[in-house]
Amino acid sequence: MELPIAIVDAFTDRPFGGNPAAVCLLESEIDSKLMQSIATEMNLSETAFVLPKENPGHFHLRWFTPTLEIDLCGHATLASSYWMLKKGWTKEGEKIHFHTLSGELIVTVGKELIQMDFPLLSTEEDRHPFFKEELFGTKIVRAARLKRNWIFELESEEAVKNLIPDFMAIAKHSEEGFIVTAAGKEFDSVSRFFGPNVGVPEDPVTGFAHCALMDYWNQRNGKSKLKAYQASKRGGSLEVEKMGNRVLLKGKAIGVMEGLISI
Template identity: 45%
Template sequence: MRLPIYQVDAFTDRVFAGNPAAVVPLESWLPDAQLQAIAAENNLAETAYVLRGEDAFELRWFTPAVEVDLCGHATLATAFVLSTLLEPGRDRLDFVTRQAGTLTVTREGDLFTLDFPSRPAEPVASPDPRLAAALGGPAPSAILAGRDYLVVYDNEEQVRALSPDMGALAKLDRFAVCATAPGKGGVDFVSRFFAPAQGIPEDPVTGSAHCTLIPYWAERLGKTTLTARQVSARGGELACALAGDRVKIGGKAVLYLEGSIVV
């Protein structure tokens, strides 16, 4: 059996930047073990599987190790493939997911905007005591938590200089760790994201993390429209907005690879 596969760099306007995701359109669902094996073989942060439903598309995301509840960059990559290559001209796509509800992506020119749930983090009185040392940086100014730890630093330089111990981070009591700080040069905030326990040591650009970052920085800065940058080695830019209990996450994407899988 041959399956089409596309590799897209998301949250960037050029190849070799942003976050690469694989997109695999399906005519019917394969067994979960096969979906996971393909994602492991791809060895990208996420592989997205998309299936046309009756009224919307069904969408699932897998890291090399696990299925995840929400993924931004692979949703953006999927919308790019559908509206650019498979159904050119579409400016709205609805995706039914298994844990995050229905997600909508709209397109205006080369900008894709994700409509995702807001996931505010709360201050945590007793974070995992191994957290600060595992990140390999100075003491943070604040630690909050939701699905992930949100670790706040004083400035961008501290976030860029983090030298995390991935083995130690993988043992923490949360899904992942997001480090953030105020940005500069027209950028409201920066971040890095680490999820070694999920098969992703450092994610280049993490849309789902901005479900937590956006409400935090919107409240702290007193504004609902923000510009963000993930300062990983590849880097990526995101146009962000808080809209009640939803967040809007905008970015561009570019095709890197088109081919087929033989299974």
């Protein structure tokens, strides 16, 4: 058996930027163990599997890291939506209804940007039990916790970019990982995400993290719209907007590889 698979760079308009995700558009259901094996083989932060439901415009969507299935992923959703448009599974301007472990996610593929309607992830200001004042030698301005992750606000954009993470320490002192952030010069939010416990030491651009960062910065300065940049080696930008208990994530994508995987 052969399955079509593609690699799409999300949150960028240039090849080899943003965050790469593998996308597998399925004509019929496959076993979860096989999905995990494919994701392990692809060895990207996420591999997405899309399967049509009976209702037109509605699809099952699942995301796997190289080690486990996760319940929310922004960049792989964006990558899937882009690739579905390229392969004729949807049309420009139509709404895609994804049914996921995080509920129904609605995506609109526009002419310039792909817009994703995601849940707002609530954050609560708190003090980390181990990293109280400093994170790897860098001063912590504020900290907040969210489900399975922590946010650390640092003093500056430079502090975020120059931070040298200790992945073993992050793994030991978190359930999934750490988000570090600061207000930027050109961007409202500059961030990085480290997730060693989900098989992703540093993620290039992280959609779910911005669902939490939107809540964090909204509490911090009252802003309901963010121009955001994730300062990984590849780098990537997106627009984020708070809509009640939902978040609109807007970004671009580009395909870089297409092929078949033999099972």
